[in-house]
Amino acid sequence: MQLKQILSLSQKHGLLLSSDPFKIGPIGSILMQNLNTEWLNSLVNNKEYPIFYDSDNFNDSYNFVKGLCSETLPFGIADTKSTQIEGNDVFSSLFSVSDYLRCNVFVAPTESMQFFHQWQRLRRMWWRKFSSTPGRYFTTDMQNNDGQHTVEIRAKYPWGEQLVEKLQMNESKQQSISEEQNECKFKNISVQSHHVSSEICKPVMFLNTVCDAYEELPFQDVKRVMFRFHRKLAPYKISFAVCNTYSSGVTIELYDLAQYLCKKLRTNNVSSLLLPKCTTDKLEQQYLQNDFIGVPYTVILNEGTLKNGVALLRSRDTTLKEQVHVSELPEYVDLLFKNY
Amino acid sequence: MQLKQILSLSQKHGLLLSSDPFKIGPIGSILMQNLNTEWLNSLVNNKEYPIFYDSDNFNDSYNFVKGLCSETLPFGIADTKSTQIEGNDVFSSLFSVSDYLRCNVFVAPTESMQFFHQWQRLRRMWWRKFSSTPGRYFTTDMQNNDGQHTVEIRAKYPWGEQLVEKLQMNESKQQSISEEQNECKFKNISVQSHHVSSEICKPVMFLNTVCDAYEELPFQDVKRVMFRFHRKLAPYKISFAVCNTYSSGVTIELYDLAQYLCKKLRTNNVSSLLLPKCTTDKLEQQYLQNDFIGVPYTVILNEGTLKNGVALLRSRDTTLKEQVHVSELPEYVDLLFKNY
Structure with a gap:
């Protein structure tokens, strides 16, 4: 498994348009969109404390959010910011600004360390949840530096x-x-809040998802x-394959x-x-094509x-086929995609 | 009803941070996000022909998409592009580049005019669907100019x-x-495709949604x-109000x-x-606050x-309250927000 190989395959199937310069393709754009949505769902929407989303005016928003929360900790603000790429690993060498x-999240000093530990656990779980190889993800040891504690996933x-x-986690x-x-304020006492932060580079998240999902499996002899x-995350959830019956009316x-x-x-x-090309007498080839862009399920219609x-x-993952009545398909598909 | 009044109210309640320069606030960012999602759902996802989404490389994507569709019409590409603002109406005077x-969508010449008429109808319906005053939207007469037909909503x-x-609709x-x-190709014959396009300015869509949603209703004497x-579209679907019972344990x-x-x-x-401030003995004030940021439902908990x-x-719209058992609340809320 080579990065170069994955990148060229991504390019062939529309996940990327080119890797140098780094350009996301039409299939990849939907993947990026889904990643964004999951990030918002996990950080902004799915928490026990209020987190607000802001496109790019952190400082102004802070005042508004603090007021809305009656200055009571904890509260948070998520945003998107374009900055210089940090780090010198393989992915980040592909782009410079991103x-x-x-x-x-702003938390009370007495709770910040406990919060930070829980935060680490939750964020690592998030990455593992979407991975086909969850064991791939780990957190580094904590680096402490003048009240600033850093952990990397x-x-x-x-x-x-x-x-x-x-x-x-910043004590300042x-x-x-x-x-x-x-x-x-925390429990009606004035405090200087600590702040806990998370930073994800969007194209790194994208490339990581693509590389994480790449698999070579032995299948029969090939x-x-x-x-x-x-x-x-899959850009397309369902695809179709229509058997060519050699009787054009039926097809x-x-x-x-x-x-x-x-x-x-x-x-x-x-x-x-x-x-249009889903009508085929070579079903296997159609499956292959769908596997390449990672469609989890293919509906096969025949005579x-x-x-x-x-x-x-x-199913892409098991390669097994099950029978579903067409009238029950939409409901059944809803069930398949309901949970994580 | 004055635009200035709506803008200042939007600013007060976090939909906007400022109107000059135009900056979207933390509550407004979620609204913008929802608008984007609905646009994607309506154009990219919800069609009888394949439309692909691309962040910003139209030309490169076009070749890929054309190949994927076996050059068969119709197919389409949606994208986001930053350009100079056109038009000289009130909204567009608030920003310059956006x-x-x-x-x-690329369609066969024989079908393009019919397609364009249906497209107009669908797009107008889309705007009306989200409006509290659907009659507000209308399409202008068609302007024909050298094979280019233009209609404005x-x-x-x-x-x-x-x-x-x-x-x-462009015949070239x-x-x-x-x-x-x-x-x-269309029906296996080579043709020069016509193209049908739609253009929406993001901040105009945002401001239009805010102004469209603004309402002054007579209510009792006020x-x-x-x-x-x-x-x-509502940034928040549900909010909470907790009755202050004056017995701190119960509260x-x-x-x-x-x-x-x-x-x-x-x-x-x-x-x-x-x-944090949802605990109150002035429920009416809490409702007012929720109406301002357009929360459709408020859950009220009392002794x-x-x-x-x-x-x-x-309900925000009817001001009526109905009883729901807390164990059934999540399921009931899902039902309320399921359909359009």
Whole structure:
């Protein structure tokens, strides 16, 4: 498994347009969008304390958010900022300036260390949740430096370790705010808040997801190459394969059925891929193509489907097919993608 | 109803940080995020023909997408581009350069005019769907100019008409691609594709949503001012109000229950707002605050809730309260926000 190989495969299948300069392709753009959504869901939405999202005016937003929270700790602000790339690992050498996803949480001094430990655990869990090789992720030992504690979440690859997220706990105020601004309340007592932060570089997150998902599996006599994206991240959740029946009327009817099902799924906001070339007499090749862009499930329609309404649903991960009645497909697919 | 009044109210409640220069605030950022998601869902995901999303390399993506679709029309590419603001209406005078959401669909010449008419209808429906005053939106007459047909979707406001989306049908090739690139297949015949496009300016879409949602309603003797955001767009879907019972033990228990419910809702990815100051003996004031940031439902917890488990769910739009058992709340809320 070589990085170069993964990058060229990504380029061939639209995840990347080019790796130098680094340009995300049309399939990759949806992956990036999904990663962003999951980041927002995990940090901004899914917490016990209020975190607000701000596009790029940290300082101004801070005052508003502090007021809204009646100055009561803990509260937080997540934002996106374009800065110089730090670090000297393989991924970061591919670009120089990039967007960082950041999250700052302000906590009471008495609780900050405990909070930081929990934060580390939660963030590592987040990376592992979406990985096909969860053991890849680990946290480094804590670096303590003048009241600043730093921990990195790293991923192990054959070509070296990769920094994916930097976590910090600062016993002093956040750089861009004044000491007066930093004074908040905790249990009705005025305190100088500590701040805990997370930093993720967007293209590094993207490349890490792609490389993490890349798999070469022995399959019968050949090597099966695929991107095993987590189903919440996969750019397309469902794809279609229509058997060529050599009777053009039937094939057209089957393609119409595929279009109908695709529309149904999209109405439920399930991102589905239906291509003109999905009509094929080489189903295996169609599967291969879907595995390359990491589509978790393929719906197979054949002559039988028109008679008894039964379609086959092939799973990318198991390569097994199960029977599903077309009328139950949208509901069944919803269930498949509901949980993490 | 004055624009200035709406802008200053938006600023007070975190939708905007400032209107000159135009800066979106922490509450507004979530609104912008939701608008983006709905745009993607409506254009990229929810169609009968394949549309791909690309962050900003239209020309390179075009070749990839054309290949993926076996050169068969129709197909499309949506992207985001930063350009100079066109138009001279009120909204566009607030900023000079901005991001545009664009969508290009390539269609066969024989079908292009019919497609364009349907496209107009669908896009107008999209704006109306999220509006509290759907009649506000109308399409202008078609301007024909040398094979280029232009229609604008506009919104009526007391201070004038506002361009919200520009739709075009071009009988010639898209500017940035060559004639050779423009040659595609339709029903197995080579044709020069026509292209249909849509252009939305992001901050105009944001301001239009805010102004559209602004309402002054007579309520008893006073004027009730609120942002009636569509429930899919509302930055926060649910907020909490805890009755102050003047027995601190009970109030703390109620606040803990609110935290538990909030966490439950967030686990279902329902964006919920729980602020430290939600404990109050002035419920009316809490409602007012929630109406200002357009939260569609408020959960009210009072002393009775601890005894019989029944909470009240107040609707922003009707101001009516209904009883919901706390154990059924997450499921009930899912139902409320499921459909458009």
